[in-house]
Amino acid sequence: MPLQIVHHPDYDAGFAVNHRFPMSKYPLLMEALRGVGLAAQEALFMPEPAPAAWLKLAHAADYVDQVLACEVPEKIEREIGFPVGRRVSLRAQLATAGTVLAARLALKHGIACNTAGGSHHARRAQGAGFCTFNDVAVASLVLLAERAVENVLVVDLDVHQGDGTADILKDEPRAFTFSMHGERNYPARKIASDLDIALPDGTGDAAYLDRLRAILPELSEGRRWDIVFYNAGVDVHSEDRLGRLALSDDGLRARDEMVIGHFRAHGISLCGVIGGGYSTDVPTLAARHAILFEAAARYA
Ligand SMILES: [Zn+2]
DSSP: OOOEEEOOGGGOOOOOTTSSSOTTHHHHHHHHHHHTTOOOGGGEEOOOOOOHHHHHHHSOHHHHHHHHTTOOOHHHHHHHTSOOOHHHHHHHHHHHHHHHHHHHHHHHHSEEEESSOOOTTOOSSOOBTTBSSOHHHHHHHHHHHTTSOSOEEEEEOSSSOOHHHHHHHTTOTTEEEEEEEETTSSOSSOOOOSEEEEEOTTOHHHHHHHHHHHHHHHHHHSSOOSEEEEEOOSTTBTTOSSOOSOBOHHHHHHHHHHHHHHHHHTTOEEEEEOOOOOOSOHHHHHHHHHHHHHHHHTTO
């Protein structure tokens, strides 16, 4: 079966090419996926913008209203890293709904991926760190509210700590948050996940994969998980502008294969989101994000 992929052309909010956030990676990722024979039309899904009621499960109602009205206070926009105009607001609603849709497809088919998502720095009160809404937290709370799932596991391997997800889900006993990240990477003030592993600068493939291999059984044995959200941020790569962990392409491939293979072997549905990746060479960056989809396709 082809891998179920969720995408929307408006994931790309059309920033200037020299913007610190490489917005063009979204269409280029789709190009890369077509290039490796993924993104079959019959397995491609497009989300509708997320309704406010979903967003308000994870975020303060006044903040959600501000984003939907494009009236986010400047102080918060500065923390997010860009102004929240019409296209950014739409993009945030689509990317969030995309993760909800990918999660539903994962529950149905075992695995599915969103070509956006992993906006893990958005906290309950507001966005931050290039993240407007926290798609994984919203999707977790939507599925829990609908009783589509009883137990949710978040495995966040983006190089940055999943502070926003930890903040939103900290009082939700049916969700467990795990983050493995660069100790010296953003955010400076981390918010404790249910389990955090902080790695030193320059960790590299071997040490990174050893830590991951050791922790995965512990995570899957914790509870009977109905779904795992996997944030496959590629900012762990040695050539990433923001990351400090020094993984290679092969290391990334081995990581994604290890995570997906592990949870699928345990019969747990997996929803993949792309997370962070920052490089001025955006086609190369997009190809790096495609690794998640290539690994996932082997389990579809
Ligand atoms: Zn990141």
